Amino acid sequence: MRDHKRPLPLTIEDHLSPSPGQKLTRRQVLKSALAVVGASMLMPFTPAFALSQESGTTPPDPTRIVGSVPSEIGSRSPFEHPHRHVFKPLPSSWSMTPLEDLYGIITPSDLHFERHHGGIAEVDPHRYKLLIHGMVEREMVFTLNDLKRFPAQSRICFIECSGNGSAGYYTDTMPTHITPGELDGLTSTSEWTGVPLELLFREVGIQPGASWFLAEGGDAAVMTRSIPLEKAYEDAMIVYAQNGEALRPAQGYPARLLLPGWEGNTQIKWIRRIEVADRPFMTREETAKYTDPLGNGTARMFSFVMDAKSIITFPAYPAVLPDKGWWEIRGIAWSGRGKIVRVDISTDGGKQWFPAELQQPVLPKCHTRFRAVWKWNGKQAYLMSRAMDETGYVQPTLQQLIAARGPATYYHTNNIRAWKVKQTGEAVFGLGDLI
Amino acid sequence: MMTGQNSVCKQMPNSVKGFLPLLLLSALLISCTHQVVKDSLPVKDAASVKGTSTSRGTKLPARFGVGRMATAEEVRAWNIDVMPDGTGLPPGSGTVDQGEKIYRVKCAACHGATGVEGPFDRLVGRDWGKNFDFGINRHLTKTIGNYWQYATTLYDFIHRAMPQNAPGSLKPDEVYSLVAYLLYRNQIIQRDEVMDAQSLPEVVMPAHGRFVPDDRKGGPEVR
Numbered sequence: 021m022r023d024h025k026r027p028l029p030l031t032i033e034d035h036l037s038p039s040p041g042q043k044l045t046r047r048q049v050l051k052s053a054l055a056v057v058g059a060s061m062l063m064p065f066t067p068a069f070a071l072s073q074e075s076g077t078t079p080p081d082p083t084r085i086v087g088s089v090p091s092e093i094g095s096r097s098p099f100e101h102p103h104r105h106v107f108k109p110l111p112s113s114w115s116m117t118p119l120e121d122l123y124g125i126i127t128p129s130d131l132h133f134e135r136h137h138g139g140i141a142e143v144d145p146h147r148y149k150l151l152i153h154g155m156v157e158r159e160m161v162f163t164l165n166d167l168k169r170f171p172a173q174s175r176i177c178f179i180e181c182s183g184n185g186s187a188g189y190y191t192d193t194m195p196t197h198i199t200p201g202e203l204d205g206l207t208s209t210s211e212w213t214g215v216p217l218e219l220l221f222r223e224v225g226i227q228p229g230a231s232w233f234l235a236e237g238g239d240a241a242v243m244t245r246s247i248p249l250e251k252a253y254e255d256a257m258i259v260y261a262q263n264g265e266a267l268r269p270a271q272g273y274p275a276r277l278l279l280p281g282w283e284g285n286t287q288i289k290w291i292r293r294i295e296v297a298d299r300p301f302m303t304r305e306e307t308a309k310y311t312d313p314l315g316n317g318t319a320r321m322f323s324f325v326m327d328a329k330s331i332i333t334f335p336a337y338p339a340v341l342p343d344k345g346w347w348e349i350r351g352i353a354w355s356g357r358g359k360i361v362r363v364d365i366s367t368d369g370g371k372q373w374f375p376a377e378l379q380q381p382v383l384p385k386c387h388t389r390f391r392a393v394w395k396w397n398g399k400q401a402y403l404m405s406r407a408m409d410e411t412g413y414v415q416p417t418l419q420q421l422i423a424a425r426g427p428a429t430y431y432h433t434n435n436i437r438a439w440k441v442k443q444t445g446e447a448v449f450g451l452g453d454l455i
Numbered sequence: 456m457m458t459g460q461n462s463v464c465k466q467m468p469n470s471v472k473g474f475l476p477l478l479l480l481s482a483l484l485i486s487c488t489h490q491v492v493k494d495s496l497p498v499k500d501a502a503s504v505k506g507t508s509t510s511r512g513t514k515l516p517a518r519f520g521v522g523r524m525a526t527a528e529e530v531r532a533w534n535i536d537v538m539p540d541g542t543g544l545p546p547g548s549g550t551v552d553q554g555e556k557i558y559r560v561k562c563a564a565c566h567g568a569t570g571v572e573g574p575f576d577r578l579v580g581r582d583w584g585k586n587f588d589f590g591i592n593r594h595l596t597k598t599i600g601n602y603w604q605y606a607t608t609l610y611d612f613i614h615r616a617m618p619q620n621a622p623g624s625l626k627p628d629e630v631y632s633l634v635a636y637l638l639y640r641n642q643i644i645q646r647d648e649v650m651d652a653q654s655l656p657e658v659v660m661p662a663h664g665r666f667v668p669d670d671r672k673g674g675p676e677v678r
Binding site: 357 | 515517518519521522523524525529530533534535536538539586587588589590591592593595597599602603604605607608611612615616619622623665666667668669670671672673674675677678
């Protein structure tokens with residue numbers, strides 16, 4: 021039952037031309053909703069929310085035929101086929117979450133994005149061990165059961181690859197027919213469960229003077245990153261569970277490092293070793309790869325934190341709005357520095373902005389669902405979203421970001437996106453028109 | 456790898472005393488950058504962060520008695536990282552000629568006959584435009600010669616991850632040889648130079664000093 025004390029969400033029109041003390045009445049909203057439902061009854065499979073297959077094999081009347089029995093492992097409806105976009109089937113490659121097909125903020129575990137450098141390691145949990153050594157009082161080894169024995173914590177937060185969204189940065193190659201997932205799908209949100217790294221560091225004892233640690237994976241890349249010790253005492257975890265069950269192999273089974281808000285590469289999967297030291301190790305990933313060239317003859321190192329970003333996931337390519345009238349603009353926003361406090365929406369390419377509704381609870385360093393009710397007048401529109409986080413940082417325009425970094429930088433390209441809704445109702449990526 | 460608490464400074468072997476001036480200059484350059492990176496980053500040492508543990512720390516025991524001590528052999532087997540000052544480099548050595556032979560057999564198929572042809576990562580090249588122009592020119596390709604900061608990282612990475620179809624299979628002499636060959640092809644060392652645990656950390660890479668710490672802080676400024 022709706023809480024009648026809480027006002028119904030305002031529409032975009034309300035924001036653009038508000039009447040004093042205006043609130044939508046329940047009657048007004050119901051009238052609009054009935055109009056939408058009525059229209060959809062004429063067109064049962066609206067392209068806007070297209071399903072993956074047409075009717076065919078289902079019984080015409082399910083009340084007349086007994087259904088299937090319970091099973092050990094559930095499955096999706098045959099009408100639903102969300103899938104990742106795989107870049108290349110190579111050991112060093114990635115796959116992207118289909119953001120446009122998801123609801124809420126949780127990414128189903130089998131749709132979590134991937135980025136591997138040496139393929140997905142196959143690790144026997146019975147033989148797994150985590151070695152912690154270096155500037156410690158006691159060099160120790162922990163089995164998976166040891167890790168699970170420590171006091172545990174759960175946290176819902178995002179992981180994002182720092183290379184996410186690079187296709188939306190370069191002015192000479194702006195795409196149009198690209199889905200939100202293909203553009204920004206190197207980010208996912210899960211509930212992670214594991215042991216705070218701080219507790220493991222207390223167990224081994226950290227020597228005075230220590231200030232960094234090396235995290236090393238047990239995959240074929242034997243991936244290594246240096247992490248400031250401070251992060252261990254902030255919110256780092258060794259996690260072994262993802263959305264209520266064991267970590268997936270593609271996300272680092274049986275245990276990975278979780279560094280909320282930091283670039284994905286630092287969150288070492290299949291973690292096998294931690295070495296505590298008093299300086300960074302200068303691994304290949306943090307010197308030759310995950311560095312951000314700037315326009316002034318230098319390149320940035322150790323750019324750990326993911327800045328605030330947002331993307332509209334509907335309407336977006338390949339959705340087609342079959343009808344003008346009431347629609348809801350939807351998307352996700354997130355920041356590695358804490359909570360999203362505001363997401364602004366524009367439908368005219370950035371001239372006017374108004375706030376979207378944020379789905380509560382808003383969690384720090386976590387995907388946040390935003391929604392804005394919109395009455396489309398059938399004319400061409402450019403839909404944009406702009407996130408602000410709790411530090412006061414505002415998601416920058418492409419122009420602002422180019423000015424700060426240079427036109428050819430790589431990584432951490434979190435500029436505002438734009439979707440063009442044509443008069444035909446087709447939505448395409450439209451940032452190229454606005455630069 | 457760290458060899459205990461006092462690995463920051465090492466004794467200079469007699470064999471490198473002849474190169475002492477160059478050694479000192481290189482060491483100074485390397486340690487200066489380390490200091491810049493270390494001091495510029497907001498990192499606390501263990502003593503100062505312990506006080507910031509969460510409230511639950513007051514109810515939990517200092518230690519749970521879970522896990523076991525690692526054996527020296529376990530640490531030795533996995534402690535494969537190489538630091539910029541050379542800590543972690545094993546005994547062994549390699550020449551450019553030896554490296555060329557190994558490269559042809561184990562590397563050329565992915566990185567190209569001369570290190571530029573692909574199909575995978577380009578390894579050879581010194582072009583960085585006018586002034587390390589990677590932020591303004593998308594057509595520049597990052598290579599060992601124009602982007603890598605430390606030659607020791609080359610050893611670390613090749614040993615742990617290459618070749619991709621047989622990672623960790625190369626012996627120390629082979630890795631030193633490949634490193635020598637790639638440094639030579641990138642015009643960083645001479646053809647007759649031998650790479651080993653003493654000479655490798657002394658190599659100064661062209662991109663060294665081009666990297667700056669992250670100065671983004673959130674807030675209203677876009678950096």
